[in-house]
Amino acid sequence: MATVYNWYRDLMDNRSDPRVKDWPMMSSPWPTLAACVCYAYCSRVLGPRFMANRKPFELRNVLVIYNLAQTVFSAWIFYEYLMSGWWGQYNFTCQLVDYSRSPMAMRMANTCWWYYFSKFTEFMDTLFFVLRKKNEHVSTLHVIHHGIMPMSVWFGLKFAPGGHSTFFALLNTFVHIVMYFYYMVAAMGPKYQKYIWWKKYLTAFQMVQFVMIFTHQLQVLFRPSCQYPRVFVYWIAMHGFLFLFLFSDFYKARYSKAERKARTNGLCMTVMDDSSSSLTGKNGYKQEVESQVPSSYASSGADAFVRRRPVS
Template sequence: MTSIYNWYRDLIDNRGDPRVKDWPMMSSPWPTLAACIIYAYFCKKIGPQMMANRKAFEFRNVLIVYNFIQTVFSAWIFYEYLMSGWWGHYNFTCQLVDYSRSPIAMRMANTCWWYYFSKFTEFADTVFFVLRKKWNQVSTLHVIHHGIMPMSVWFGLKFAPGGHSTFFALLNTFVHIIMYFYYMVSAMGPKYQKYIWWKKYLTALQLVQFVMIFTHQLQVLFRPSCQYPRIFVIWIAMHGFLFLFLFSDFYKAQYIKPEKKAKAATGLCMAIDENSSAQNGYKQEEGSEVPSSYASSTDAFVRRRPVS
């Protein structure tokens, strides 16, 4: 136990990036882990118990404002990733982390922290599900996915705030700009539905995103001269493979095999479902609903639950 403790202290105190050591939540992984556990416990235990005998909240105006803020926030992070490296400064084939305190290196590290912070603001997606009693969206894997993302990003920020693997965050924030804008419009009511006819293409964009992520990461493994840490490359590539698989099944069920829509899985994180009500939106006319929003996971694939 002493050896394990000494290894942990050395890892956290001496091997992390000293520039971020004193930043909020960065001196230790435990506050982030505690936040993730509290989030998961609320969504799977406290929240459902609290709402069991209460009427579901609507939050229409709140959801419009929330999605607008998320859209602007994602756009700002995307811009900062471009300006701090990816717009002409970074190398797309092998980009090491700049650990200096130059203005552009510090700007990239600062952007990575704000991306880490955005993983906490996304907790609100599931909280809204719970308070609106959208139980089919609050699957175990949805909660696990959102619950582990802050912890995963924490390690990247702690040890490698910049460089090659930030490409996935660049793509992710770009998709979030479009995604949260879509949810904002859907939350505004039925009369705006004609402006969001492109939901199918948003799902297709998400698939392209995952292909680009794991392709960009794995090509480093075939470049022995590239000294970027392999563990981050493999970890992010695994995320890309997993979500490409899940979204591919979703896309085929929703758009390639429409006759099987009644059995199609719902609740994929960020997936746009033809049949379910919007996460942050509202039903149109009777019998017609706004597409599902920031969704959950593979539980629905297993259960094949009908959309409520």
């Protein structure tokens, strides 16, 4: 235990970035870890239990304001990442961390802290789902995605607040600008639904983000001269693979299966309509199709479950 403790103290005191040591939540990983565990427990257990016998809250105005604030906040962080290095100063193939206290280096470190802070404001997404009793949206994907990000970003901020791996935060904040703008419009009511027809493409956009993230990280492995810490390369690339898998699984469940079902239902209805129209009026009889026709009969065009009655 003494060996483990000494290793931990050496890691925190001597190997981390001294510039961020006294910043809020940065002296120790335990407060962030506790917040992540508490978030997961409240999302899946405590929150649904609290709302079990209560009516869902109407939060339309709150949601519009919250999502507008998140859109603006994400846009500001994205701008700061650009101005801190990614707009012309940083190298996309290999960028080391600048640990100096130059204005540019400190601006990047400061931006990284605000990005870390934004991972906590995103917990509100889940809170609003729970209060509105939209528990189907509090999926495993949702909880994993929100639950592990603060801890992951904490390590990056503690040891490497800048450099190559901040590319993923740059992409992520840009995606969040689009995502929270979508949520804001969706919360404004049914009359604005025609403006958000692109929901399906938002999920695809998020998956493209993850591909770009792990591709950008792993290309460093083919550059032996690049001295960027490999542990962060593997760590962020792993997140890219994990979230790509989870989001693609969600995409297939939500959209691919829905499209196949819609095509199947459309075929069944076409066959039923054709069979009924061809029989209607023959021999002075009107056809009626039972509402509970099995799809196997409907798709084959069989005229079972059809009853006739004289036209009055």
